[in-house]
Amino acid sequence: MPMSAAAAAPAVPVPPPRSRGYWAGVGLRFVKDPVALGASAVLLVLLVLALFGPWLAPADPFKSSMLGRLQPIGSEGFPLGSDELGRDMLSRLMVGARLSLFMGITPVVLAFVIGTTIGLVAGYAGGLVNSAIMRTVDVFYAFPSVLLAIALSGALGAGIGNALLSLTIVFVPPIARVAESVTTQVRTRDYVEAARASGAGAFAIVRVHVLGNVLGPIFVYATGLIAVSMILASGLSFLGLGVKPPEPEWGLMLNTLRTAIYVQPWVAALPGAMIFVTSIAFNLLSDSLRNAMDVK
Amino acid sequence: MKPPLLTVQGLVKHFPLKKDVFGRGGGTVRAVDGLHFHVFAGETLGVVGESGCGKSTTARLLMHLIAPTAGEVVFDGRAVGSRDLPLKDYHRQVQMVFQDSYASLNPRLTIEDSVAFGPRVHGVGAREAVERARGLLAKVGLEPARFAERYPHELSGGQRQRVNIARALALAPRVVILDEAVSALDKSVEAQVLNLLLDLKDEFGLTYVFISHDLNVVRYISDRVMVMYLGEVAEIGDAERLFEAPRHPYTAALLSSMPSMDPDRRTERAPLAGDPPNPIDPPAGCRFHPRCPRAEAVCAQRVPARPAGGDGVACLMFEAGSGHAAAPARAA
Amino acid sequence: MTEPLASLRDLHVTFTGGRAPVRAVNGVSLDVQRGEAVALIGESGSGKSVTLRTLLMLHPPRRTRLSGSVKVAGRDVLAMKERELADYRGSVASMIFQEPLLALDPVYTLGAQIVESIRRHEPGVDHAAATRRALELFERVRIPSPERRLAAYPHEMSGGMRQRAMIALALANRPQLLLADEPTTALDATVQIQVLILLRELQRELGLAIVFVTHDIGAALEVADRIAVMYAGRIVEEGTARELMRAPRHPYTLALLRSRAHGTMARGERLVTIPGAPPDLARLPPGCAFAERCAWAQEACRAGEPEAVTIAPGHRARCLRTDATAPT
Numbered sequence: 044m045p046m047s048a049a050a051a052a053p054a055v056p057v058p059p060p061r062s063r064g065y066w067a068g069v070g071l072r073f074v075k076d077p078v079a080l081g082a083s084a085v086l087l088v089l090l091v092l093a094l095f096g097p098w099l100a101p102a103d104p105f106k107s108s109m110l111g112r113l114q115p116i117g118s119e120g121f122p123l124g125s126d127e128l129g130r131d132m133l134s135r136l137m138v139g140a141r142l143s144l145f146m147g148i149t150p151v152v153l154a155f156v157i158g159t160t161i162g163l164v165a166g167y168a169g170g171l172v173n174s175a176i177m178r179t180v181d182v183f184y185a186f187p188s189v190l191l192a193i194a195l196s197g198a199l200g201a202g203i204g205n206a207l208l209s210l211t212i213v214f215v216p217p218i219a220r221v222a223e224s225v226t227t228q229v230r231t232r233d234y235v236e237a238a239r240a241s242g243a244g245a246f247a248i249v250r251v252h253v254l255g256n257v258l259g260p261i262f263v264y265a266t267g268l269i270a271v272s273m274i275l276a277s278g279l280s281f282l283g284l285g286v287k288p289p290e291p292e293w294g295l296m297l298n299t300l301r302t303a304i305y306v307q308p309w310v311a312a313l314p315g316a317m318i319f320v321t322s323i324a325f326n327l328l329s330d331s332l333r334n335a336m337d338v339k
Numbered sequence: 340m341k342p343p344l345l346t347v348q349g350l351v352k353h354f355p356l357k358k359d360v361f362g363r364g365g366g367t368v369r370a371v372d373g374l375h376f377h378v379f380a381g382e383t384l385g386v387v388g389e390s391g392c393g394k395s396t397t398a399r400l401l402m403h404l405i406a407p408t409a410g411e412v413v414f415d416g417r418a419v420g421s422r423d424l425p426l427k428d429y430h431r432q433v434q435m436v437f438q439d440s441y442a443s444l445n446p447r448l449t450i451e452d453s454v455a456f457g458p459r460v461h462g463v464g465a466r467e468a469v470e471r472a473r474g475l476l477a478k479v480g481l482e483p484a485r486f487a488e489r490y491p492h493e494l495s496g497g498q499r500q501r502v503n504i505a506r507a508l509a510l511a512p513r514v515v516i517l518d519e520a521v522s523a524l525d526k527s528v529e530a531q532v533l534n535l536l537l538d539l540k541d542e543f544g545l546t547y548v549f550i551s552h553d554l555n556v557v558r559y560i561s562d563r564v565m566v567m568y569l570g571e572v573a574e575i576g577d578a579e580r581l582f583e584a585p586r587h588p589y590t591a592a593l594l595s596s597m598p599s600m601d602p603d604r605r606t607e608r609a610p611l612a613g614d615p616p617n618p619i620d621p622p623a624g625c626r627f628h629p630r631c632p633r634a635e636a637v638c639a640q641r642v643p644a645r646p647a648g649g650d651g652v653a654c655l656m657f658e659a660g661s662g663h664a665a666a667p668a669r670a671a
Numbered sequence: 672m673t674e675p676l677a678s679l680r681d682l683h684v685t686f687t688g689g690r691a692p693v694r695a696v697n698g699v700s701l702d703v704q705r706g707e708a709v710a711l712i713g714e715s716g717s718g719k720s721v722t723l724r725t726l727l728m729l730h731p732p733r734r735t736r737l738s739g740s741v742k743v744a745g746r747d748v749l750a751m752k753e754r755e756l757a758d759y760r761g762s763v764a765s766m767i768f769q770e771p772l773l774a775l776d777p778v779y780t781l782g783a784q785i786v787e788s789i790r791r792h793e794p795g796v797d798h799a800a801a802t803r804r805a806l807e808l809f810e811r812v813r814i815p816s817p818e819r820r821l822a823a824y825p826h827e828m829s830g831g832m833r834q835r836a837m838i839a840l841a842l843a844n845r846p847q848l849l850l851a852d853e854p855t856t857a858l859d860a861t862v863q864i865q866v867l868i869l870l871r872e873l874q875r876e877l878g879l880a881i882v883f884v885t886h887d888i889g890a891a892l893e894v895a896d897r898i899a900v901m902y903a904g905r906i907v908e909e910g911t912a913r914e915l916m917r918a919p920r921h922p923y924t925l926a927l928l929r930s931r932a933h934g935t936m937a938r939g940e941r942l943v944t945i946p947g948a949p950p951d952l953a954r955l956p957p958g959c960a961f962a963e964r965c966a967w968a969q970e971a972c973r974a975g976e977p978e979a980v981t982i983a984p985g986h987r988a989r990c991l992r993t994d995a996t997a998p999t
Contacts, residue, residue, distance in 0.1 A: 233442040234453075237503075240402050241457035241510060242430035251456060255447040389859035390830065495948065525714040526886060530930040530942040537941065554860065559932035559942075596864040598889030600933075602912035605893050609865040613815075614829035 072335040079331030085324040092140035100134035104291050113307045124310035126296065127303050128289075132310060136317055139291035142203075146285065146292070147273035147321070150207055154214035155265045161215070162222020163257070167230055167249055177223055184216035192275050196284040206285035210275055214268055221264045225257040259336050266329035270322035277318055293317050342416070343377035344546055345401075345433070345514060346648060350374040350410035352396050356619070369618050370396040372570035374410070377648035378514065383540070383547040385561030385578060387554060387593070389615040392567040394550050398518040401548065402435045414514075431461060434507040438519035440499035444491040450502045451476065451487040457509045475505040478542075479535060497528035501535065508539065516548045521556065533560060554597050558582050563650075566590045569626040570618050576650040586652040588631045625655060637662040674745075675702040676880050677726065677764075677848055682739035684721050684730070684904075691953035692736075695721040697904035698976075699739075705847065708874050708881040710895035710912075712888060712927075716949045718904035719884045723850050726882065727766055728756055744847055762792050764848040765841040769856050771833035775825040781805075781836045782821030785843050792844045808839040811876075812869060831862035835869065842873070849873075851883045855890050867893040888928070892916065897985070900924045903950050903960035905976070910986030920996045921988040922965045959990070967992040 073079050092099065101122070108129035114121045116132075123132040165176040183191070195209030229235060230253065238248045277294025279285035286292040288299065296314040304311045350371055358365040371393040378384050388394045399405045401412060403419055403426055414432060417423035437443045444453050454472035459465065473483035479501040491499055500520060507515050517536070521529040533556065540547060551557050557564060558578060565575040566587065574587040585591040592610035599606050611630055616622075622629050628638035633656060641661065643653040655661040660669030684696035696718040703709050711719040724730060725741060728748060741748040744763050751759060768774040776784055785805040790796055796804075802821070809817035812835040825833055834854060841849060851870070855863040871894055873879050885891050891898055892912055899909040900921065908921035919925050929943040936942075947964040950956060956963065958973035965972070972991055979987040990996070 233437045233439055234445045236404055237435070237437065237443050237506065238445075238456060240404060240430060240435050241460055241506075242427040243456070243460040247460055251448070252445050256445070389861060497948075526927065527714060527930050527945045528948075530932070530944040533932065534941045534944060537939070552860065556932045559936055593860060596860040598864070598867070598887075598893045600889050600892055600916070602892050602895075602916060605871070606864055606868065609861070609868055611861040612865070614831040614862055615859055617829075 069332075069335045073331060076331045076335065078327055079335070082324045082327040082331065085320065086328065089140055089144060089321060089324070092137050093144045094141075096138040096141050100131075100137045102131040102134045104130060104134040104138045105289055106130060113303055113310065115307055116309055123313060124307060126300055126310070132313055135291040135296060136293070136313060139293050139296060139314070140317075142286060142290060142292040143273060143276070143294070143318070144321070146203070146206065146210075146276035146280075146294075147269050147325075150210035150214055150272050150276075151265055151268050153207075153211040154218050154268075155261070157211070158215045158218030159222045159258070159261055161219040162224075162261070163226050163249060163253065165219070166223040166226025166257075167245065167253060169227070169230070173223070173227075177220070180216045180219045180223075183212070184220065188213050188271070188275060189278060192279060193282065193284065196279055201284050201287065203286055206276060206279050210272055210279075213275065214272065217268070218261060218265060222257065222261050225260050226253060229253050229256050260333075263329055263333045263336065266332060267326055269325045273318055273321055341379060343648065344380040344415060345378040345548075346413040347374050347376050347397075347401070348411055348413065350397070350400055350412065351408045352393075352400055352405065353408045366619055369570050369621060371400060371407075372618075372621070373645065374567075374570070374572060375645050375648055376565055376572055376575055378546060378548060379563075379649075380513070380546055381544060382562040383549055383560055385557035385564040386548060386550040386567060387552065387557050387564060388567035388573075389552070389593075391569060391615045391618050393570040393618065394567050395518060396570075397567070398435065398516050398548070398550055401516055402433065403429065427461070431510045432512050433514040433516065434510060434512040435516040435518060436500070436503045436507050436520040438522055440496050440503055440523065441491060443503050444499060446491055449488045449490060450481075450494070451483070453491075454502065454506045454509050457506065461510065471509060472505070475508055476502070478508075478539070479505045481505070495528075496524055497532060500524060500532055504532075504535065504539070508543065511543075512545075514546045514548065516550070518550045519552070520549075522551060522553065529556070536560070554582075554594065566593065569616060569621050571626060572646055572651075572653060573627065574652040574654075575646055575648075576652075586657060587627075587654050588633050588656075589627050592632075625653075633665065635663055673704065676705045676707075677701075677703040677743045677882070678740075679722070679725075680740045682722065682725060682741060683737070684718075684725055685736040686730075686734055687736060688731075688734040689953075693952045694955055695904055695952055696725070697955065699901075699904070699906055701899060701906065701909075703848070703880050703882060705880055706874065706878045707897065708871075708883060708895045710883045710885060710891035710898045711901055712885060712891050712898060713901035714886055714927075714949065716903070716952060717901040719901045720852055721904075722901070723766070723852055723882060723884045726764055726848070726850055727760055729766075758792070761788060761841075761846065762844040763846055764850060765844070765846045766850040766852060767834070767837050767841050767854050769853040771830075771837045772825060774837060775833065775840070777825055780822050780824055781809075781828075781840070785821075785840050788840060788843045804843070805839070808842055809836075811842070811873070812836075812839045814839070830858055831865060834858060834862075834866055838866075838869070838873070842877070842879075845877075846879075848880045848882070851881060853885055854883070856885065856887065863890065864893070870894050888931070900927070903955060904952065905960065905989065907961065907990070908986075908988040910983070914983060914986045918982075918986075918998055920982050920986075920993045921961075921990050922967055922992065922996060923961050924988075925996060926964075965992075967995045 111125050111129040112127055114125040116124045118124060121131050125131055161176060165173045192209050192213050195212055196206055199205035199209060235248060235252050238252050276285055277297060280292055280294035281298040286295045288295060293314040300311040351373055352371040354368040354370055356364055356366050356368060374397060386394050400407050412419045414424060414429060419429045420426055451469055451472045454475060455468035458468040458471055473487055476483050476486060481498060481501055521532050524532060539545060549560055561578040563576060564578045564581045566573045568589050574590045582594060585594055595610045624639040624641055625643050628634040638655055641655060643655050644658055646653050655663040656665040659667045679699055679701045682696055682699045686693045686695055699722055711722060713719045726743065737749055782802065782805050785808060786798060786801040789801040789804055805821055806817055809820060814820050814832060814835050828836060855866050858866060867890060870881060874881055883891060883894055895912050898912050898915050899906045902923050908924045919928060926945045930945060932942060945964055950960050958975055959977050962968040962972040977989045977991045979989050980993050981987050982993060
């Protein structure tokens, strides 16, 4: 009978020639998504504004003119109108991008680092350590974020630095919760058990096996928080707890243009529209990233 | 008679169940309840049993992935986890292959990195670890040039299981525990992987503990077989003898539950009724007595003696002077 | 020759969801007589589960292309609309699955699920009568303490009990055809044999026809009168259980039987394995799908799909080399 027993190295079928890493696959799926590309384009424009706003702005955002107050959109010299002190809205919006984005992204980045660390430790350790850490986190998480931000800012005092601090503290608990949840899931996977079985210590296991597999979902969650951070920062500025005038910042602009709603409603709404567009762009980016990362 | 390489003595693992608000529930899952057996160097010990018998828990206890409630594992005369044999050293000697080939591999690592991880943990340099990984991939039939930099999702189940075997061998262990390692594979792939396991065993002089529910495969690959029931050893001994002439009534029932493979002589009556029981409240006396066709009154009262680690059966029918009708008389 | 209960003719099932269409079933023709048990054996990717699910039209309609004919109890299944299908499922043909925990609704008791099924198909039956029937069903599938078990939830039952409960549910509306998709694969050995024996008894007592899909030849032999071996979406050999065991003729069947570990092997003897791997169902070769792994393959085998060759009455194989595989 010609059916022979297989040798120790039987012919195994060849998988497709190109081997892509996971992140390369994510990137490829991402660029094929029109929503993702649209959102990225918007954010790119905002980034350019944030970096080069002062040089790109047509007029001086601080120059006020009592005669040119509250001009409508499309006026001579004021393409998007002017605010209550006669300053050019377009320039203020463009220059304001820097501070607004800064207030949106910085707390989230800081909270990402801190929250992920807390969540990783709690998730990997399990048991009593987990309970202790997470119940503490839950106490903070129980506060509505706006209330907590205001309370912390009020306690710390006004100013950008304190606003950033209070926002970071607001965002650490939700990120820590997501991190702990994902870490707990990954910790029970067979490949982590196999890593323990090869004698690796907790540090090595977390670094090699856990981190790469949990960062993704946490990152997606965090990008969704950027929009929230911008809105909360705007709220703080609105209440006078964050940015101080005459700095252009979209939330602060919303505040100071409050009284102009009946006079120039469109102009008064412009800073809100910028916040809206940025929020939507970050949220759509976050959604597309999550879709791109959903393999299999 | 050579001393055993691995000995399990009085191993116990109980999992407590939480009580609810009203104080209901509670109790313990007695997953493993006083296990005692030997594994001799160079052999393949097959472990069989049904749901609730504790074989998966036993595998994890052997690997010390979970700590026992009582009892110990002794490797080469040294207690595992003691100063004589710290866990890290133990893991260099004893490794494990899991059932789910996909879940056993980190989806973010290339397979050569997965295989090289173990040696790196033990201090082997990066380049040498990768070299070793590639060599092992070749040994398990996966050409390094084509496979080393692939990711787990690009491989088939059989190929992934080969990677898992390579990973287990990366630390040059003496014992490999195979926990249902071929159960999830198609029959033709299973045959290839079984052949590979036999070849590797010969080449590296390995000792296997082969846990499976597939009696045919266990019979084929094992030198000795241990049958577990409700967290205890029911019977242990030479594979051929156990399959040809099982002593414990449970072993006999298990073996006669295998399909007859003959359409003219089909099994007419199931040897056992009901499902394998739950290890939460094991019966008093011999744990098998409620379902045993040979049970007598004494079986509910008296616990059979634990079998010796090498060969034995936990049944009053084989215990001299136990009081069971079939038991031999006590030696004068 | 009586009209078969179920008749598949040249069935093709293609899934069009992914990058390339996947040809899961490629020209399957099968007859199932009343009261007959047929087993479909094959490995993953052979198309056996897909064939089975076509009998109940369980494929997602938008991503599936079906052609050929499927007739069960005189009805044209492929042409049925939703309403007809809902009537057909359960009362003409019904299915049991591999994992009862996934197939049974976890938030309803077993009794409630059976009663609901009965009353959906026979609205005139009142609750008490339906409950009585549910009790009878539980007794018929030999569940001990049936009254108590009717009030139990799926997660409160053991594996074997759940599988019996699922069988009872499947039989609630007296179907003529029972479809079983790997029903014993997830069960322990001692429970598996109980369920296989139960299926045989139900076949005898109720005159039930059964189509049983499995990768375990032993399980198939315990239940089936006839066996069809599938590979790459085609039936490559078909015959009575006895014929197939005594004299298998298709190279794949032979290889499958030989690669099983069994007790009469010598210690250390290596298993005979089939080289290579099953073909990609999105890129099937033009000829016999097994040719590239077959030790007897010739040029003619790769040229076109082999026709079925009759080896003995009721025993057919799709192979050009059955002369080479005849027992010597």
